[in-house]
Amino acid sequence: MCGICGVFNSKIKRIEKAAVLNMCNAMEHRGPDDLGLWDTETVALGHRRLSIIDLATGHQPMLNEDGAVAVVFNGEIYNYQELREALVAKGHKFKTASDTEVLVHLYEDEGAAMVKQLRGMFAFAIWDDRTKQLFCARDRMGQKPFFYSLLNTHFVFASELSALLSEGSIEKRINNKALYYYMTYGYIPHPMTIYTDVFKLPPAHYMIVNDAGIKVERYWRLGENQIEVPSGERAIREKLYALLLDATKARMISDVPLGAFLSGGIDSSSVVAMMSKLSSSPIKTFSIGFDDPRYNE
Numbered sequence: 597m598c599g600i601c602g603v604f605n606s607k608i609k610r611i612e613k614a615a616v617l618n619m620c621n622a623m624e625h626r627g628p629d630d631l632g633l634w635d636t637e638t639v640a641l642g643h644r645r646l647s648i649i650d651l652a653t654g655h656q657p658m659l660n661e662d663g664a665v666a667v668v669f670n671g672e673i674y675n676y677q678e679l680r681e682a683l684v685a686k687g688h689k690f691k692t693a694s695d696t697e698v699l700v701h702l703y704e705d706e707g708a709a710m711v712k713q714l715r716g717m718f719a720f721a722i723w724d725d726r727t728k729q730l731f732c733a734r735d736r737m738g739q740k741p742f743f744y745s746l747l748n749t750h751f752v753f754a755s756e757l758s759a760l761l762s763e764g765s766i767e768k769r770i771n772n773k774a775l776y777y778y779m780t781y782g783y784i785p786h787p788m789t790i791y792t793d794v795f796k797l798p799p800a801h802y803m804i805v806n807d808a809g810i811k812v813e814r815y816w817r818l819g820e821n822q823i824e825v826p827s828g829e830r831a832i833r834e835k836l837y838a839l840l841l842d843a844t845k846a847r848m849i850s851d852v853p854l855g856a857f858l859s860g861g862i863d864s865s866s867v868v869a870m871m872s873k874l875s876s877s878p879i880k881t882f883s884i885g886f887d888d889p890r891y892n893e
Contacts, residue, residue: 599623601754671718674846729806738799844870
């Protein structure tokens with residue numbers, strides 16, 4: 597699962613590293629395998645790791661060759677192996693086998709345009725010491741969370757609201773409009789949160805943070821990636837099967853054992869069927885039972 601956090605403020609002499617450590621400690625449950633901190637004068641990044649890929653050398657924050665670019669990353673990049681091959685062909689040198697390092701080198705080449713090449717679930721922040729700015733991005737569907745706050749020149753971000761608040765600079769002022777949405781719909785739409793000074797980076801958006809403030813841009817919309825739909829019921833079934841198999845295969849890249857939750861529905865059953873097709877050993881599955889029949893699986 598992992599947790600990321602950080603602070604950026606160009607108007608002070610040194611970021612309080614202890615504040616970032618507090619945020620990391622508040623997210624220990626997200627990443628019990630490793631703790632990482634990295635800082636310069638104006639920025640500090642933190643990471644809690646749940647190890648999935650490259651267990652030995654995937655420590656974060658991760659830097660490029662000359663230390664000018666640093667990243668903290670939560671999620672998985674499913675096409676990282678293809679991206680890595682292309683980057684190696686361009687002359688990039690890799691020290692690890694992780695998908696995290698792909699982000700660093702891809703950013704060096706593509707800048708903000710890098711997000712259009714990513715297939716995965718992710719939230720990450722990249723510090724570019726050459727331009728003195730943070731580049732942050734969230735995956736297309738918003739599977740991975742990204743909370744942030746900007747108070748004057750003080751920018752803070754984290755994977756969880758509780759971690760963000762533990763940094764100490766944010767006042768817990770209730771956003772009445774957000775409260776209305778929550779009471780009406782049962783959730784708070786992005787970019788709002790329950791607090792006035794805290795926001796969510798929307799899905800399929802990236803953000804650039806520097807001395808000028810925050811710039812948020814959308815990089816993808818539903819429907820952009822059109823697929824050709826064949827004619828005839830049999831051809832459609834075969835196409836759907838191939839797409840499901842490909843999507844499942846991409847998500848089975850792991851250096852730790854895989855498993856699946858079964859709810860008894862057609863969606864989870866279909867996923868496990870695809871996993872079984874792709875695996876040489878039986879898939880471990882888990883179901884959750886509750887006393888209340890409305891929720892019992």
